[in-house]
Amino acid sequence: MSATxxxxxxxxxxxxxxxxxxxxxxxxxxxxxxxxxxxxxHGIVMLGGVLVLxxxxxxxxxxxxxxxxxxxxxxxxxxxxxxxxxxxxxKKKPRDKR
Amino acid sequence: MSExxxxxxxxQLAYLASAVLFIVGLKFLSSPARARRGNLxxxxxxxxxxxxxxxxxxxxxxxxxxxxxxxxxxxxxAALGTAGARWVQMTQMPQMVALLNGxxxxxxxxxxxxxxxxxxxxxxxxSGTAVASTILGCIIGSLSFSGSLxxxxxxxxxxxxxxxxxxxxxxxxxxxxxxxxxxxAGIAAxxxxxxxxxLLIEALLFGVLMVIPIGGADMPVVISLLNSFTGLAVAATxxxxxxxxxxxxxxxxxxxxxxxxxxxxxxxxxxxxNVLFAGVGAGPVAAPGAPGSAAAKPVREIGVDDAxxxxxxxxxxxxxxxxxxxxxxxxxxxxxxxxxxxxxxxxVKYAIHPVAGRMPGHMNVLLxxxxxxxxxxxxxxxxxxxxxxxxxxxxxxxxxVVNPAARTDRQxxxxxxxxxxxxxxxxxxxxxxxxxxxxxxxxNPIYYDPRTLMLFGDxxxxxxxxxxxxxxxx
Numbered sequence: 001m002s003a004t005x006x007x008x009x010x011x012x013x014x015x016x017x018x019x020x021x022x023x024x025x026x027x028x029x030x031x032x033x034x035x036x037x038x039x040x041x042h043g044i045v046m047l048g049g050v051l052v053l054x055x056x057x058x059x060x061x062x063x064x065x066x067x068x069x070x071x072x073x074x075x076x077x078x079x080x081x082x083x084x085x086x087x088x089x090x091k092k093k094p095r096d097k098r
Numbered sequence: 099m100s101e102x103x104x105x106x107x108x109x110q111l112a113y114l115a116s117a118v119l120f121i122v123g124l125k126f127l128s129s130p131a132r133a134r135r136g137n138l139x140x141x142x143x144x145x146x147x148x149x150x151x152x153x154x155x156x157x158x159x160x161x162x163x164x165x166x167x168x169x170x171x172x173x174x175x176a177a178l179g180t181a182g183a184r185w186v187q188m189t190q191m192p193q194m195v196a197l198l199n200g201x202x203x204x205x206x207x208x209x210x211x212x213x214x215x216x217x218x219x220x221x222x223x224x225s226g227t228a229v230a231s232t233i234l235g236c237i238i239g240s241l242s243f244s245g246s247l248x249x250x251x252x253x254x255x256x257x258x259x260x261x262x263x264x265x266x267x268x269x270x271x272x273x274x275x276x277x278x279x280x281x282x283a284g285i286a287a288x289x290x291x292x293x294x295x296x297l298l299i300e301a302l303l304f305g306v307l308m309v310i311p312i313g314g315a316d317m318p319v320v321i322s323l324l325n326s327f328t329g330l331a332v333a334a335t336x337x338x339x340x341x342x343x344x345x346x347x348x349x350x351x352x353x354x355x356x357x358x359x360x361x362x363x364x365x366x367x368x369x370x371x372n373v374l375f376a377g378v379g380a381g382p383v384a385a386p387g388a389p390g391s392a393a394a395k396p397v398r399e400i401g402v403d404d405a406x407x408x409x410x411x412x413x414x415x416x417x418x419x420x421x422x423x424x425x426x427x428x429x430x431x432x433x434x435x436x437x438x439x440x441x442x443x444x445x446v447k448y449a450i451h452p453v454a455g456r457m458p459g460h461m462n463v464l465l466x467x468x469x470x471x472x473x474x475x476x477x478x479x480x481x482x483x484x485x486x487x488x489x490x491x492x493x494x495x496x497x498x499v500v501n502p503a504a505r506t507d508r509q510x511x512x513x514x515x516x517x518x519x520x521x522x523x524x525x526x527x528x529x530x531x532x533x534x535x536x537x538x539x540x541x542n543p544i545y546y547d548p549r550t551l552m553l554f555g556d557x558x559x560x561x562x563x564x565x566x567x568x569x570x571x572x
Contacts, residue, residue, distance in 0.1 A: 005227040008337055008345060015333075015346045018121060019353025025128040028452065028477045031358060031459025034127055035325055036195050037137050038351040041120055043198075044144060045205045045332045045348075046172065047151045048339055052212040053171065054155050054162035058219060062164060064212040066171050071205035073175020074182070078198045080141045081183035086191070087134035089466040 033086045040079025046072025106157075112150035113343035119143025120347055124354075130472050147343050188467045189424050192456040193253035196246045196321055199328050203242025206331035210235030211298055213338050218291045228338050233282055235334035236294065237301045242327040244305030249320050252309075253456055259314030263377040267311060274304050311377045315421075315498075317456045319362045319373045326355020358458045365452035365478075367504075367515040378511075397533070400551035402560060405527060406567035408551075409435075412489035414445045416481065418520050419461055420454055422495020422530075426557035429468040432494060435561050436470070438568045448474055449481040449491075449518045451499035482519045491523035493544075495530075495557050501542045511540060526550040529560050 001009075026034045049072045053065030120143045126136025155162045179198070186194045210232040217224045224232070251257035278300050284293045312320055329351025336344030363370050372378070400408070409415065417436065423429060436446040448470065454461040462475055476484075485491060493500055500520040503510040520526055521544050528550060544550055553560055 001227060002225060004340060005225070005337075008227075008340065008342070011342050011345050012333060012337075012349055015349035016353055019350040020357060022121060022124045022128075022350075023354040023357055025125075027128065027130070028450070028459060029462045029472050029475055030127055030130060030133055032191060032195075032455075032457055032463045033133060033137070033459070034124075034354060035322070035358065035458060036191070036198070037127060037140060038124070038329070038354040039195055039198050039202065039325060040137075041124075041140055041144070041347045042202045042329050042332045042351040044147060044344055045202050045209065045328075045335060046175070047147060048209040048332070048335045048341065048344055049171070049205055050151055050155065050168050051339055051341070052209050052216070053164050053168050055216060056164055056212070061212050061216055061219070062167065064208045064215070065164070066167055068205040068208035068212065069168060069171030070175040070178075071201040071208070073172045074179035075175075075198050075202035075205065076144060076179065077176040078179030078183040078194075078201075080137065080144070081180050082186065082191070082194060082198070083137045084134065085183065086188070086463050086466070087130075087137055089463070089469075090130040090133060090472050 033083050036079055037083040040076060040083055043072055043076025043079050046076050109150040109154055112146050116143035116147035116343055117346045188464055191463060192317060192321060192460060193250045196249040199325050200243045200246025203239045203328040203331055206235050206335050207239030207243055209335045210338060211294060214294045215291050231334045231337035233285060235331050235338060236298055238327050239331035240298055240301035241305040242324050242331055244302045245309040246324050248306050248309040252314055253317060261311050261313035261377045263311045271307055313378055316373050318453050318458050319359055321457045322355050322358035322362055326352045326359060329355055362453060362458055395546045397545050397552050400553050402563045403567050405553050406564050410442055410568060412444055414488045415439060416488050416491050417448045418491055418493045418496050418500055418518055420496025423557050424464050428558035428561050429464050431558050431561040433468040433470050434565045438565055447476055450475055450477055451518055478516055485519045485522040488523045490525045490527055491520035493520055493528045497542055500544055503543055521547055527553055529553045529557050
């Protein structure tokens with residue numbers, strides 16, 4: 001394996017630990033927003049699509065890259081918006097009994 | 099080609115900043131009060147990473163093309179995604195998450211394919227790591243894409259929610275599995291783009307076959323698993339594109355999905371293999387009052403007015419909501435009932451089973467939408483000791499999660515599943531349409547318990563009439 005690949009593997013393994021550490025602290029109440037929120041974070045795949053489309057020089061690659069960008073953008077924007085909508089509802093106890 | 103995509107320092111630092119924002123954002127998700135800010139931070143992280151990537155594309159002499167198409171793709175995807183996210187109802191959240199997740203997986207599969215084809219078209223040799231990661235990205239991403247679409251179809255009611263099984267299934271799955279292995283071997287032996295496209299199609303097919311035989315009640319596991327798949331597929335594309343931002347984000351999601359999958363399996367006391375392959379929920383849904391099951395045993399019934407009087411004179415109530423409540427859209431009516439009771443000094447709590455909805459935490463979101471404060475929502479471990487000191491457990495649209503057979507009956511298919519101890523309350527009121535067994539088709543002894551009162555009818559209608567009766571009496 002090249003030095004780059006080894007470094008990537010380090011990043012991957014450390015991210016596994018960070019991921020488990022951070023996410024195991026999320027309370028059950030917030031599991032759905034957690035899922036849609038992490039869903040939005042993997043929407044970063046859109047940028048992979050951007051890089052593929054940016055170097056595409058044949059119609060097949062352009063089609064693949066373009067579809068990937070659209071899919072990724074749906075994932076990314078849809079994920080953040082829907083998570084925000086949900087989290088907005090988790091308000092503090094409404095103690096104002098009017 | 100991957101090395102040519104190594105980005106200038108300033109952009110790498112921008113990616114690092116976005117990775118930090120993702121992690122801190124996720125940390126903020128651990129408290130309901132700060133969670134919204136956490137999501138915003140992650141979104142800012144995404145904006146930083148996107149700006150950096152677009153900056154690279156516009157760098158003079160960068161050798162990139164299709165900038166117009168890139169912007170168009172982002173705008174189209176953003177418009178579709180945002181519109182969907184705005185209009186979706188909270189009850190439809192599981193299928194929305196499945197759909198968004200599927201698109202992410204699809205994108206990862208397409209990127210891996212594009213990366214491989216690009217090298218093939220240019221006669222470049224990809225490194226071993228790059229070949230391995232494009233193969234993984236393609237397989238896991240396609241599986242996640244088609245699997246998520248089937249899950250979406252099931253949750254949306256386009257495909258039957260029942261487990262669709264056939265005797266040939268195992269054979270077909272086996273053949274397909276070995277076909278995938280053979281194709282991977284072909285690619286490793288320097289096969290070209292045809293091999294890779296074959297892999298894409300096989301993996302797509304495999305995703306469909308994987309989710310089709312899984313029943314609706316097992317969807318919390320499936321959605322978590324597919325979520326972790328997409329994360330890993332994205333991480334794989336990160337390896338192929340030498341992009342740490344993709345590796346980190348994908349891995350965080352993979353970890354989160356894996357954790358939730360494990361939690362959901364534990365909540366049902368089943369192994370992941372059992373959920374995926376056992377075809378639970380394949381049996382026909384029993385007809386109302388099916389002979390030989392429920393009708394024979396006596397139950398105690400209660401009317402709405404009597405129930406209203408009973409509820410008005412208690413000190414404590416635990417509501418046990420199930421998916422049936424969500425289907426009937428009764429959560430707002432339930433909140434009103436809780437308000438009425440609170441005015442009479444009754445202490446109201448909600449007991450949420452981990453698999454009460456169709457995805458992890460789904461029931462909490464539905465109740466939050468109905469303005470139930472989150473500090474009244476309790477999970478299994480917190481609430482179970484409280485049932486015996488509680489006057490009434492009100493079970494609405496829940497069945498298997500309060501089935502005491504899970505504790506006592508070794509023959510029961512759900513034996514060993516952690517349940518909510520509703521039957522330990524002083525009284526149990528069950529709101530239910532009929533004595534139909536639940537999803538798993540298992541009869542529930544709680545209905546025949548002498549302390550249980552059955553209140554028959556549609557959840558929303560019954561609860562609304564309870565509220566009316568209480569208001570009238572006040």
